[in-house]
Amino acid sequence: MTLLVGRRVLLVEDESLVAMLAEDMLLELGCEVVVAMRLDKALAQARTGSFDLAVLDVNLGDARSYPIADLLFERHTPFLFATGYGRQGLEDAYKAVPVLQKPYQAAPLEHLLTRLLMEEPLARPGTRGSSMACACHTPNGQPIRADHCR
Amino acid sequence: MPNSRQPLQSTAVASAPLVSLRRGAGQLFETERRLNAVLNNASVSIFLMDDRQHCIYMNRAAEQLTGWTLDEVLARDCPLHDIVHHTYPDGRPFPLHECAIDRAFPENNQERGEEVFVHRDGHFYPVGFTASPIRDDATNIIGTIIEVRDISEEKAAAERQRLLINELNHRVKNTLATVQSIAAQTFRGPPDPAARGVFDARMVALSTAHNVLVEDNWESASLRSVIERALAPHLLAEVDLNRFQLQGPDARLHPKVAVTLAMALHELMTNAAKYGALSVPEGQIVLTWSLHDLEDGRQQLNLRWEECGGPAVTPPARKGFGSRLIERQLPMEFDGSAEITYAPAGVICELQIPLTTLGWVGQETIEGRQAS
Numbered sequence: 001m002t003l004l005v006g007r008r009v010l011l012v013e014d015e016s017l018v019a020m021l022a023e024d025m026l027l028e029l030g031c032e033v034v035v036a037m038r039l040d041k042a043l044a045q046a047r048t049g050s051f052d053l054a055v056l057d058v059n060l061g062d063a064r065s066y067p068i069a070d071l072l073f074e075r076h077t078p079f080l081f082a083t084g085y086g087r088q089g090l091e092d093a094y095k096a097v098p099v100l101q102k103p104y105q106a107a108p109l110e111h112l113l114t115r116l117l118m119e120e121p122l123a124r125p126g127t128r129g130s131s132m133a134c135a136c137h138t139p140n141g142q143p144i145r146a147d148h149c150r
Numbered sequence: 151m152p153n154s155r156q157p158l159q160s161t162a163v164a165s166a167p168l169v170s171l172r173r174g175a176g177q178l179f180e181t182e183r184r185l186n187a188v189l190n191n192a193s194v195s196i197f198l199m200d201d202r203q204h205c206i207y208m209n210r211a212a213e214q215l216t217g218w219t220l221d222e223v224l225a226r227d228c229p230l231h232d233i234v235h236h237t238y239p240d241g242r243p244f245p246l247h248e249c250a251i252d253r254a255f256p257e258n259n260q261e262r263g264e265e266v267f268v269h270r271d272g273h274f275y276p277v278g279f280t281a282s283p284i285r286d287d288a289t290n291i292i293g294t295i296i297e298v299r300d301i302s303e304e305k306a307a308a309e310r311q312r313l314l315i316n317e318l319n320h321r322v323k324n325t326l327a328t329v330q331s332i333a334a335q336t337f338r339g340p341p342d343p344a345a346r347g348v349f350d351a352r353m354v355a356l357s358t359a360h361n362v363l364v365e366d367n368w369e370s371a372s373l374r375s376v377i378e379r380a381l382a383p384h385l386l387a388e389v390d391l392n393r394f395q396l397q398g399p400d401a402r403l404h405p406k407v408a409v410t411l412a413m414a415l416h417e418l419m420t421n422a423a424k425y426g427a428l429s430v431p432e433g434q435i436v437l438t439w440s441l442h443d444l445e446d447g448r449q450q451l452n453l454r455w456e457e458c459g460g461p462a463v464t465p466p467a468r469k470g471f472g473s474r475l476i477e478r479q480l481p482m483e484f485d486g487s488a489e490i491t492y493a494p495a496g497v498i499c500e501l502q503i504p505l506t507t508l509g510w511v512g513q514e515t516i517e518g519r520q521a522s
């Protein structure tokens with residue numbers, strides 16, 4: 001989808017090989033990618049860089065990526081969480097953030113990123129997301145499996 | 151139905167348990183002695199309650215569990231609830247009428263449940279209880295016998311198990327994502343019949359790195375083992391010491407460091423076998439490493455890979471998976487640095503890796519350490 005071409009994306013992913021894969025997927029979608037693999041580096045990027053979108057791995061080994069999420073909320077940068085746990089693995093304050101189920105897949109990644117760009121800025125922590133109804137979600141807000149999105 | 155109950159005596163004969171068991175005066179002493187031996191050696195706490203929920207007998211295990219002696223409890227002359235169950239864990243008062251044990255004054259034998267009691271010293275502890283009615287000859291309920299067990303250990307074990315399963319889930323998901331990434335990197339571009347062999351070898355390298363981790367319960371890996379396993383030609387073989395000179399101290403590596411380093415070494419090996427020192431019989435590789443203290447208290451691993459005796463080296467036209475992993479990903483993952491030099495006499499790779507502190511989110515709980 002052309003909407004993603006040329007967009008600057010902050011990718012936060014702490015495993016070398018997994019980061020490679022996600023970066024390649026974003027590059028293939030036409031995005032410009034900045035990779036950060038450690039909490040401090042990602043915070044520095046989120047603080048000083050200018051991004052259209054962000055993709056955050058939740059578990060950064062010895063830390064969680066929530067402080068980055070807080071910064072992105074402040075800066076009105078739309079973002080999603082990429083996690084193997086699914087939504088139930090998120091802290092309550094972040095449950096309105098869209099979740100991309102790992103392993104990474106190009107189609108749902110593209111779908112969610114495009115939707116983030118078309119939406120209003122994300123709800124602040126503690127409030128419900130504005131429009132969770134889309135092809136990737138059942139009516140009760142539960143994400144369905146990513147392979148249904150093809 | 152409190153009216154149908156005949157109260158057990160809670161004063162004069164309180165310390166003589168189960169008076170109804172008396173059959174004759176001659177047997178009394180022997181029976182009581184036997185019962186006391188049973189009750190005071192039982193590991194489960196036993197409370198005998200009258201129909202006002204006053205405790206009229208408790209065994210030695212119950213005294214140890216609650217921190218109160220039977221004499222003290224009798225002297226309080228109040229429901230047992232007000233002595234051992236008076237406060238919710240969040241600090242709110244816990245009135246008797248809200249108490250599940252009290253409400254469930256059992257009509258049936260062996261009613262079970264879980265509650266949180268307050269020790270005499272103020273700390274809370276989870277208990278499992280079993281309550282059964284005591285009936286008189288006319289089957290009226292005249293009291294309750296309650297067995298109580300401290301289930302702190304079981305609760306802690308369940309919590310440890312929950313955290314371990316979460317961690318396992320995380321690691322399995324990560325490993326699958328790693329495999330997915332290796333497949334994507336190996337099979338990108340036009341179809342190549344050799345790619346399948348390259349992929350299989352990378353899978354073996356990943357699997358071998360995990361074997362080293364399992365040796366230490368996934369907590370850490372021995373640096374020397376990671377190196378030796380990565381450089382061995384296959385699973386059943388040792389490192390060929392005619393080919394490799396290895397020199398450096400052992401260290402404990404965080405699992406993340408172990409896996410990425412093993413994959414990096416595998417890529418260097420593959421490249422050396424295809425183009426470098428391992429592609430000719432006389433070629434050698436010298437691998438040396440050392441550890442240095444950093445200012446923040448961590449250690450840094452400095453590792454140098456140097457090939458010699460191979461064909462003259464020319465820099466590759468295109469950087470592949472191996473150099474991307476080593477020169478770009480590895481420094482970003484560990485806040486270190488990496489450089490591959492294509493010197494004519496042989497490839498040199500130098501890595502500086504600050505060693506991540508061992509441990510993972512939730513590990514303190516698993517090992518019973520307090521996070522604070």
